[in-house]
Amino acid sequence: MGKTQKEISERIGCSQSAVSRHLSGKSVGRKKCGKKRCTTRRGDRTLRKIVEKDRFQTLGDLRKQWTESGVETSRATVHRRVLLNQKQRQKRLTWATEKQHWTVAQWSKVLFSDESKFCMSFGNQGARVWRKTGEKEMPKCLKSSVKYPQSVMVWGAMSAAGVGPLCFIKGRVNAASYQEILEHFMLPSAEKLYGDEDFVFQHDLAPAHSAKTTGKWFTDHGITVLNWPANSPDLNPIENLWDIVKRKLRDARPNTLDELKAAIEASWASITPQQCHRLIASMPRRIEAVISAKGFPTKY
Known part of the structure; x- marks a missing residue:
């Protein structure tokens, strides 16, 4: 209409x-700027578990272990992912305060659930070999390895x-x-x-x-989600069960995916109701730990 700005x-x-800005086209149809996020939420959970095993590791050590788990990234990305941001900490603190009593x-x-990845090889210490001095480089004393070992992803649920299954x-x-x-599997x-008792799904x-x-699926089935x-x-006690299963797998040392799956199922089946009840009974302590830490990660 010929009007001025x-x-x-x-x-x-x-x-x-x-x-x-609008007239110059800068605010119309702008594409998202910045790099695409290079890690998934599942990959971020893997990093947190690595950090929780030893809080005194260097960024280089964390990046190496994260890479071995299948996540290729930079030291800067590792540093950004390690710490919870302020908004996340506040939400954790608010949530814990609501559940304090x-x-x-x-x-x-509460029916707790989670997915976890199980690899054919465990740890980064490598295989042990019996050899004499000077035999370090002999072919029969070396064992080949793969950068990304075969693995399976598993979903499970637990309660007190x-x-x-x-x-x-x-x-x-x-x-x-x-x-x-x-x-x-969940139902x-x-x-x-x-x-026939009511439950809350997590x-x-x-x-x-x-x-x-x-x-909508939960609404249609009349299931309350925590x-x-x-x-x-x-805050999720099923994470402790995954650790129990993985410790048992170190002794089983499966060589094929079928053996790995069988070992996982056997280890999972050996978990007792008493173990589960003890983990559920730790929830009030976990809540208090989050409140005491002002939303920061806890020892759990």
């Missing part, structure tokens, strides 16, 4: 600079009454495949552990878990 800004109630009986009504996941998990897991877990904030269609703070593996 000042006249336009006064008429629509915004700043003249905003009008200028929950009893063990209330936590016993014990564990449910495991699901070995094929391929990447999206909303549709996750809902299949819920249908064929049987709930039936086994709770029968899972983290992975994209497949937070999808709108997944939320609100959960981001980046909080220390």
